Amino acid sequence: MHDDLARFLRDELGHMPSGSAGPWPVRGPVWLWQGSAGAPAKGSWYFLTIDGATAQAIRAHATNAAAWGSVYVEATIGDTTWRTSLFPSKQAGGWLLPLKAAVRKAERIAEGSEVEVLLALAS
Numbered sequence: 001m002h003d004d005l006a007r008f009l010r011d012e013l014g015h016m017p018s019g020s021a022g023p024w025p026v027r028g029p030v031w032l033w034q035g036s037a038g039a040p041a042k043g044s045w046y047f048l049t050i051d052g053a054t055a056q057a058i059r060a061h062a063t064n065a066a067a068w069g070s071v072y073v074e075a076t077i078g079d080t081t082w083r084t085s086l087f088p089s090k091q092a093g094g095w096l097l098p099l100k101a102a103v104r105k106a107e108r109i110a111e112g113s114e115v116e117v118l119l120a121l122a123s
Helices: 003-013 052-061 101-106
Strands: 025-034 046-050 069-078 081-091 094-099 114-121
Touching: 025 052, 025 081, 046 052, 052 094, 052 114, 069 094, 081 101, 094 114
Parallel strands: none
Antiparallel strands: 025 046, 025 114, 046 094, 069 081, 069 114, 081 094
16 A cells, blocks of 8 residues: 555544555664764763654554654564664654663664664564
8 A cells, every 4th residue: 555545544434455565674874963062971871763654654554653653663683673662863864762771782883874664564
């Protein structure tokens, strides 16, 4: 089903079409959030940006929005799977996936690492 139609059915009619969307494979570089001073602070977060068609599909099919418009997902990188939230980003035109320290350590991920993640909406 086209993402715009799925979004219309969900938002305007309160109906989610049958058939689940995802999981979605996403590939990109990991980046370190820079604080308001322009430099990373102790305990700064690392993210992967989710944009383009995948971001649109997630927006169209997400029914479990939480605080700040975040969406619950299950993410897998390598052998590590965890539940987390995607956060909307106007600047990125999509979503931000936070990569917690335990995941980065288990999968040997550093700033600038190119990673592939499999995302699925959490129920």
